[in-house]
Amino acid sequence: MAGRDLLEADALRSFAVFAEHRNFTLAAAALHISQPALHVKIRKLAEALGVELYERDGRRLTLTAAGVQLAAYAQDSRRRADEFLRELHHDPAPTLTIAAGRGALRWVIGEAIRQVGRRGRRVQVITADRDAALSALSAGRADLAVIAHDPPSRQVEARQIAAYRQVLVLAEAHPLAARRQVRLRDLDGLDLVVPPAGRPHRRALDRALLDAGVRWQVAAEVDGWDLLVHLAALGVGATVVNGCVGLPDGLRAVPVDGLPEVRYWATWRPPRAHLVRDLLDQFRPAGGAAERRRSGAQEPPR
Incomplete structure (x- = not known):
């Protein structure tokens, strides 16, 4: 089976679940299949794509750079499928998943989360430090990450949302x-x-x-x-x-x-821009266009 065929098949969903758990036992249980069957799916997917998707570090499994890219693609695909089904059945807006530290959640974006919730949007929170928040973002587990100090790399979109003495x-x-x-x-x-x-x-x-x-x-x-x-x-x-x-x-x-001053940045991947727009609307752009950084994609449409 060709790589494109596998990307359109069950193997992609299986890899998305594996990427979330980084553990074959837990991922297989979540998928309701046997662990050997999941091993086969991931191995065939890696062989078809011609890349290694994960590696072992002692007892830990970590995604390779290609694995991180594929995990993000898989999560985006799952998200698009979920959105299609919601639209088909006239369900409410999709859940917004935010990765941020405790301080940012409490004092920087707390009111914005409250306002989004009042509009009927469900918010899921991942409490994470800077590295973990950016990792959740790059792997597709979070729609938006809020980080402090330096802006993120140019592989993602970012907007400065606050600065404090x-x-x-x-x-x-x-x-x-x-x-x-x-x-x-x-x-x-x-x-x-x-x-x-x-x-x-x-x-x-x-x-x-x-x-x-x-x-x-x-x-x-x-x-x-x-x-x-x-x-x-x-x-x-x-x-x-x-x-x-x-x-x-x-x-x-x-x-x-x-x-x-300590600056705070909201950052997102371009495929999730439409999902984060309503939260970003709660913040005034800091410093105008000069504070917005792009990697080729557009600011979330208004």
Whole structure:
């Protein structure tokens, strides 16, 4: 059977399910077929296309670059089939799947999700860090990913949807809390609650404080804006977060001069542009056309 024939047959659906699970046992159970039968389907598909679709890393199975491309194609095909059936039977609009971090879901796009839901759109959420969100997007498991800091690669579409100043959060009784703004060197000697080493926010903060010659101590390492602020409220130490983060009583946020704004990007693959339009409509384009990046496809039509 030719590669095109297989792409139009059951093997494509089987590979889509396998790509979601990255596990033959789980995928076979989801497809209600035997594991050997699924192995045969995937092997014949790889042979027909002339590429390797997955590889083993110890006990883990990972998709090759070709496998990621095929998984996205398979997911898009499944999505188009689902949309056709919904239109045929006059069903509601398709589910919108969003991959984003906890902070972005709570403070950056929460209201946009609420507005889309009020219009009758069902939203599914994948809580994921930057790498996992982009992986879900590229494999077709998510329609839209929301990421912070740097824009994504040019293989996808992206729009900047928000930018926030970084603020020092500390107790209202602290001497720095009375200021309208602090400089990086004002943080000298502080105990700080920070994300774990290696997180983008931590790396950027480490670099900025080092360049400014600031001496500081790690009071605690926790993941997530909400936990950073929570520990600051408990008196463990001060923290630096995005200006969009809500604060409990007793804390004050003071803008930090010398730290860059944290930018947030909504990103999608061109085949899903029509699915993400209504969520993107909730945001004002940041910086106009100059902030929109294209890879050959159009901005979601209005």
